[in-house]
Amino acid sequence: ENSEGYVTFKVQVGDTFYIKFNKTTYNMKKIILDHDLGPDCDDSAAIAIVVKAHMKGEINCLAITSCMNTIVSAEAGAAVPHYLGCYDIPFSFNNERRATGMNVRCCGTPSKQYWDRHNPWPTIQLNTPLLRQIFADNGNKRDIIFITTGPLTTVYCLFNSQPDSISPLTGRELFAQNVDWYMVGGGDFDRAIAEYLQKKKSTAFPQKALPCL
Numbered sequence: 001e002n003s004e005g006y007v008t009f010k011v012q013v014g015d016t017f018y019i020k021f022n023k024t025t026y027n028m029k030k031i032i033l034d035h036d037l038g039p040d041c042d043d044s045a046a047i048a049i050v051v052k053a054h055m056k057g058e059i060n061c062l063a064i065t066s067c068m069n070t071i072v073s074a075e076a077g078a079a080v081p082h083y084l085g086c087y088d089i090p091f092s093f094n095n096e097r098r099a100t101g102m103n104v105r106c107c108g109t110p111s112k113q114y115w116d117r118h119n120p121w122p123t124i125q126l127n128t129p130l131l132r133q134i135f136a137d138n139g140n141k142r143d144i145i146f147i148t149t150g151p152l153t154t155v156y157c158l159f160n161s162q163p164d165s166i167s168p169l170t171g172r173e174l175f176a177q178n179v180d181w182y183m184v185g186g187g188d189f190d191r192a193i194a195e196y197l198q199k200k201k202s203t204a205f206p207q208k209a210l211p212c213l
Helices: 042-055 071-084 101-117 127-138 153-159 171-178 191-200
Strands: 006-013 015-022 029-035 059-066 091-093 124-126 144-148 179-184
Touching (some): 029 127, 042 059, 059 127, 071 091, 071 101, 071 124, 127 144, 127 153, 127 171, 153 171, 171 179
Parallel strands (some): 029 059, 029 144
Antiparallel strands (some): 006 015
16 A cells, blocks of 8 residues: 555466555445355355455455355354354355255364354354345445355345345346346366256256356
């Protein structure tokens, strides 16, 4: 940061380039992070990065959701901000997708061990009602960044939601009127994996990407 209030980041993506913005005029970004925490560590790291930025006042994390149909994935994800000392971010999971045994096995034991030592256990909501409420409260400002690190099931289920007591809009309309950027980092699928998923009619990417996009 220089004396004029500008912050410069050096980014290496092929060629080196620089990003500069005025800290005094930068609007705090609203973030929703959707993860599929299970046997790998990328989701835990993503949650930690978002939570630390939220705690520093650099972003406003509106929610951390799990696309997995197992509450233990969300409970394990909720352990990260709790460990870091952050207690004001709502958590939810997707009860509309089939659970996978791998996520249950990988998240269940460490989650139980952590929360048995750090009672009370976290309150875990359901994705679609929570997201509908967040978007309804946001007032159609279209200033939210929605980040997905796993399958697109959370958004798929939200898009299928109909008008209710929360909002007279469909989930697709709420998303379109409130989300400015939709960022997907759900993995790099080669042709063989894509063909396998299509053959199995998997609920994972890329099958669910089509109606979302």
